[in-house]
Amino acid sequence: MPKDMRTWIEELDAAGELIRIDKPVDPLTQMGALLYQSREKALFFENLPHGWRALGQAPANIRHAALAFGTSLDDLVPTVAERFGARREPELVPTGPVKEVRLGKGEFDLRELPVHIAGVRDGGPVIGSGLVVTKDPDTGRRNVSFHRLQVKGPNKTGILLYPRHSWRNYLKYQERNEPMPVAIFIGHYPLYYAAASTTAPYGMDEFEVAGGYLGEAVRLVPCETVPLEVPADAEIVLEGYIPPHYREEEGPFSEFQDVYIAGMGKNPVVEYTCLTRRQDAIFKNIQNGSETEGCVFHKVPMSAMIYRRLRDVGGGANIHNVMMLPGIFTVVVQMTQRFYGEAKNVLMAALSSEYQHPKIAIAVDQDVDIFNHSEILWALSTRVNPAEDVIVVPGTHNHAMDPSLPEIGAPGAPLWQRRGGKLLIDATIPPPAAAKERAIFERIRPVNGDKVRLADFARADYLDLVRSLPDVYFGSRLLG
Numbered sequence: 001m002p003k004d005m006r007t008w009i010e011e012l013d014a015a016g017e018l019i020r021i022d023k024p025v026d027p028l029t030q031m032g033a034l035l036y037q038s039r040e041k042a043l044f045f046e047n048l049p050h051g052w053r054a055l056g057q058a059p060a061n062i063r064h065a066a067l068a069f070g071t072s073l074d075d076l077v078p079t080v081a082e083r084f085g086a087r088r089e090p091e092l093v094p095t096g097p098v099k100e101v102r103l104g105k106g107e108f109d110l111r112e113l114p115v116h117i118a119g120v121r122d123g124g125p126v127i128g129s130g131l132v133v134t135k136d137p138d139t140g141r142r143n144v145s146f147h148r149l150q151v152k153g154p155n156k157t158g159i160l161l162y163p164r165h166s167w168r169n170y171l172k173y174q175e176r177n178e179p180m181p182v183a184i185f186i187g188h189y190p191l192y193y194a195a196a197s198t199t200a201p202y203g204m205d206e207f208e209v210a211g212g213y214l215g216e217a218v219r220l221v222p223c224e225t226v227p228l229e230v231p232a233d234a235e236i237v238l239e240g241y242i243p244p245h246y247r248e249e250e251g252p253f254s255e256f257q258d259v260y261i262a263g264m265g266k267n268p269v270v271e272y273t274c275l276t277r278r279q280d281a282i283f284k285n286i287q288n289g290s291e292t293e294g295c296v297f298h299k300v301p302m303s304a305m306i307y308r309r310l311r312d313v314g315g316g317a318n319i320h321n322v323m324m325l326p327g328i329f330t331v332v333v334q335m336t337q338r339f340y341g342e343a344k345n346v347l348m349a350a351l352s353s354e355y356q357h358p359k360i361a362i363a364v365d366q367d368v369d370i371f372n373h374s375e376i377l378w379a380l381s382t383r384v385n386p387a388e389d390v391i392v393v394p395g396t397h398n399h400a401m402d403p404s405l406p407e408i409g410a411p412g413a414p415l416w417q418r419r420g421g422k423l424l425i426d427a428t429i430p431p432p433a434a435a436k437e438r439a440i441f442e443r444i445r446p447v448n449g450d451k452v453r454l455a456d457f458a459r460a461d462y463l464d465l466v467r468s469l470p471d472v473y474f475g476s477r478l479l480g
């Protein structure tokens with residue numbers, strides 16, 4: 001059986017990671033708050049307007065992402081990096097579950113979908129879970145990426161096209177004065193979402209990336225009204241066109257950095273020609289904001305692609321792990337230096353990868369838990385000499401949605417960007433070959449720490465309490 005959103009719901013349930021909500025929930029006034037609060041568990045809404053059900057916060061955190069990739073938290077990023085290298089061609093099939101219901105223009109109303117309003121200042125309900133398929137009109141090469149869609153009418157949404165691949169495709173259509181065909185699928189196995197948020201080279205089909213992540217070829221079916229293909233096992237598909245040279249005011253929006261500014265303004269729109277879905281389709285809601293589901297989809301593939309790149313620095317750097325910090329503009333690299341100064345070379349590469357987000361790069365050694373923000377702050381405090389280990393590179397191109405930097409241009413305009421700088425912080429310790437200098441940094445280990453276990457001494461209810469706390473306490477993973 002192919003992996004889809006239903007097999008994912010079963011997996012989450014079996015792992016004790018799903019909360020079912022059978023009370024009625026209003027997407028416009030209640031759902032965003034519930035999603036924003038649920039940082040540990042996925043939510044399955046069973047009682048939504050017009051008979052809809054929906055999944056959200058799935059993944060709610062990187063622990064859930066590790067579950068989807070069938071691996072552990074520590075191995076997550078190396079596993080994603082390896083699977084990126086095992087890409088598979090998609091397979092074209094004549095039909096599939098997503099074709100069970102076909103509705104032409106005038107037969108569907110997007111305002112009846114359980115689309116939620118994420119934040120108090122948002123301009124309206126936004127479909128955050130739409131994965132957008134487009135093609136390069138010159139080569140026919142496919143692209144799949146996340147683009148949020150503000151619902152504007154029965155068959156119209158806005159679309160934010162950040163200057164990357166689908167924007168590049170759109171500009172080509174616009175030059176020809178032609179509308180760009182789009183197909184948007186909603187609701188599938190989370191590795192499709194991870195593939196869509198992977199910045200692969202332009203021209204690489206993200207359905208091939210999804211095939212690598214899944215370990216099985218993606219099954220595609222042809223669309224009804226546009227010359228594109230979509231996953232046969234998705235829940236819902238919207239087909240339509242983005243007209244050339246046309247922009248509409250939209251926003252503001254709850255963004256991935258946990259603020260409202262940046263992507264609003266004059267953006268293109270999508271006009272829909274068809275909706276297909278499963279008979280009992282399940283909707284997918286994504287709450288944007290820092291450390292919510294949207295952020296998980298951003299940070300895991302981004303960390304993996306940067307990890308792939310860094311391993312080649314200087315003929316093979318010893319990189320153990322990579323993880324983005326909240327807000328996605330800071331990347332932490334866990335490594336063991338082979339030579340004095342190697343960490344700085346690695347940090348320079350981390351700040352100029354296929355991703356535009358990284359603004360601050362921090363290197364730490366293997367004994368620092370990069371999933372624990374307290375440990376990272378500790379390394380910054382005890383392993384950084386500000387006179388030598390902190391470097392600012394002024395005047396660089398930065399991500400256009402970083403609210404701390406001056407903006408050039410605007411969304412929907414070709415040169416939209418922010419001009420700022422980059423910061424390198426080397427919090428590593430000397431390489432193993434420099435044994436004496438390295439020894440100064442040896443961390444405390446309690447006497448008999450590997451044999452004497454708290455579980456054998458403390459009351460069970462106290463241990464349950466400790467395990468239920470978020471993993472933010474210094475050294476808390478030592479509890480096992």
Ligand SMILES: Cc1cc2nc3c(=O)[nH]c(=O)nc-3n(C[C@H](O)[C@H](O)[C@H](O)COP(=O)(O)O)c2cc1C
Pocket residue numbers: 128143144145146147148149160161162163164165166196197198199200286293294295297298
């Ligand atoms: C939850 C989420 C929402 C996103 N929303 C948008 C968006 O509205 N517009 C956009 O251009 N990129 C958005 N992105 C980022 C792109 O989808 C992502 O960077 C992707 O790799 C771009 O695809 P491309 O490399 O093929 O251009 C979003 C990513 C995530 C994870």
Ligand SMILES: [Mn+2]
Pocket residue numbers: 143144145165199200201202203204206
């Ligand atoms: Mn792409």
